[in-house]
Amino acid sequence: TAVLDGKVAFVTGGSRGIGEAVAVRLAEEGADVALTYQHSADRAAEVVDRITSLGRRAWAVHADSADPAAVREAVDGVAARFGRLDILVNNAGVGVLGPVETISLADVDTVLNVNVRAPFVAAQAVLRHMADGGRIINIGSCMAERVAFPGGSLYATSKTALTGLTKALARELGPRGITVNLVHPGPTATDMNPEDGPGADMQRGFTALGRYGSPADVAATVAHLAGDGARYVTGAGIAVDGGFAV
Ligand code: NDP
Secondary structure, eight states: OOTTTTOEEEESSOSSHHHHHHHHHHHHTTOEEEEEESSOHHHHHHHHHHHHTTTOOEEEEEOOTTOHHHHHHHHHHHHHHHSOOOEEEEOOOOOOOSOGGGOOHHHHHHHHIIIIIHHHHHHHHHHTTOOTTOEEEEEOOGGGTOOOSSSOHHHHHHHHHHHHHHHHHHHHHGGGTOEEEEEEEOSBOSSSSOTTSTTHHHHHHHSSSSSOBOHHHHHHHHHHHHSGGGTTOOSOEEEESTTTTO
C-alpha cells in the first residue's frame, strides 16, 4: 500500500505552482486530496483530473483565503465529503514586495489575512475533524530566515509569523500526536516567481546551488512530513531553498 493510503489531505491554493505540485504528490503517495483556489477554476479542475487519473478522489473548492468564513466552510466541506481530514497544507500565499513607504494599509491587510490569518483559521477548523496522528504543514519562505535584499518588510513579516504559529501549535497538539511543521521554499519557479523574471538572477545568486528550485522539490519535503517517516518531526522549520538562507 502507498504511504498515505486512506488519508485525506486539504491543500490551500492547489490550482497552480507549489500547491498544485503538493496536491499531486500527496495523491501519488495515496491520499485523497481537496484543494482550494481563488480565481483559477479551470486550473483547479485540471489538477482534480490529474489526481483522479491516479485513482484518488479529488475535490476543488473555491475559497478566498482572505475570507475566514470561506476557509472554515471549505474545511468542513472536505470533512463532510471525504469523512475525515488527516493532512492540512497551508500553502496559499501572496507576496507584495517594495520599499516599506510604498506598502499600503490595504496591502498589509491582504497579505496578513491570506498568509497568516488563513493558516490560523484553517488550523482551528481542521482540529475539529483531525484524528490523532494528523499533520499540519505550513508553507513559509526563505525570507523568514534570511532577508537578502530590500523590499521584503511585509512579506517577511507575514512568513515569520508562521514560525510562531508552527511552534505554538506543535507544542499544543503534541499530546494528540499531531505534528506541525513549516517548510521554507527558496526561489521556486512558479507564476509568483518566474525563473526569467526581473529579480531572478539576483535570487539565483543568493542560493548556494546557483539555480531555482521546482515546485516538485518543495512537494517532496511536504510529502515526507505528511508520512509516517516524519512522525518525530514537529515544530521544525525546514528549508528547501537551494541554500538561500545559509
Ligand atoms: P503562485 O502565485 O504560483 O500560486 C498561488 C496559489 O495560491 C494559487 O493556487 C492561487 O490560486 C492560490 N491563492 C493565492 N491567493 C489566494 C487566496 N486569497 N485564496 C485562495 N487561494 C489563493 O504561488 P507559489 O506556488 O509560488 O507559492 C505558494 C506558496 O509558497 C506561497 O505561500 C508563497 O508565499 C510560498 N513561497 C513561494 C516561493 C517562490 O519562489 N515561488 C518562495 C517562498 C515561498 P488561484 O490560482 O486561484 O489564483
